[in-house]
Amino acid sequence: MKKTIILLALVMTVILSLTGCSENTGNSTPTDAPASTVEALQSDELDKKELETSVIRWNYGTSGNVMLAIAEKMGYLEEEGLSIEVVPATANANAMALLATGKVDIVSNAGTSNPLQQIASGVDLTVFGGHMVDGCMPVIARKGTGWNGVQDFIGKKVAINPVYFAFTGAVMDLGYEDPLSAVEWVVYTNYNDALAAVVRGEVDYALQGTGNMYAVTQMDEVEIVTYHGKVMPNYSCCRLVAQTDFIKNNPNTVKALMRALIRAQQYYEANKKEVVALHAENMGVTEEYVAAFMLNENFVINPDPLKNSVIRAWGILDKTGFLNEKAKNIDILDHINIDLYKAALDEIIEEYGSKDPEFYERLQKFYEENNL
Structure with missing residues (x-):
């Protein structure tokens, strides 16, 4: 064998941190936030540029978030007036607890089943974006x-x-x-x-x-x-999740974040080899390690919420008995927000669409196929 199991165990112990969809969570309730409802997100509130909060507490587990790393490195977050406070968690359960108790605002690496199970148990969370579509x-x-x-x-x-x-x-x-x-x-x-x-x-x-x-x-x-x-194509891997109140109370902040992540997605697809080096440096691993998955066609990232995939996942988990009985009285559509992402996408296309029309056309088509 090329590598012994002993050597493999050593390698995996050091870098298992990048396991797919490692689950983590986060949430907070900002002060002085304007009252709004999910329905109001489709109103003029979306057109306001003033951020409700400029600091987002984020948990991305041990595997990192490529789009977030790019958005920070390229200054997209700074241009939006945003900064990220990373809140660590050592396990999926710990991450979800952070989110449920309001100690983080956003979780990006908690998979799909964990947030949905939390929602089914009565925790008021909302899926509003994505990280990995296929991990x-x-x-x-x-x-x-x-x-x-x-x-x-x-x-x-x-x-x-x-x-x-x-x-x-x-x-x-x-x-x-x-x-x-x-x-x-x-x-x-x-x-x-x-x-x-x-x-x-x-x-x-x-x-x-x-x-x-x-x-x-x-x-x-x-x-x-x-x-x-x-x-299962587009199975949704890792979703962006927050407490529903955070989404309601911070629509402009969330939309600004999505604009930054959409730009990061464009940069990623145009500069994958460069991003391999960036992510390897961020995570403290070798470029060969990152390239093994990032340059594979089965590694797909996208900030899109993937509403249809989330609904599909909810149905399967329900049929297989992995959701709390309370799920029977919950409409999962009440816990998915696609409006802020779509508003951000429209704004970015208007401002930057001419710079990479093929990419933005694909992104728009992807949204329509996976949310409408």
């Missing part, structure tokens, strides 16, 4: 296993937490009403353990995190058979 999370198996599609999971041992709705949803799409029984889902505490289980032959397949890409590609014992995003 370049590989599904691995022992070398030579091959792949014919999700049907290969049926009756097999699969090291994937079934709360990952893309996989249970794909199994249901095959006609299985109970995906939890059709597959033997084996849950490990981390991706390293799942990887080791594949190598030992204890499971047939395993999902790996974004940050495992480099290590997995250095191993002779395993192969990548597919990716999370191949199983």
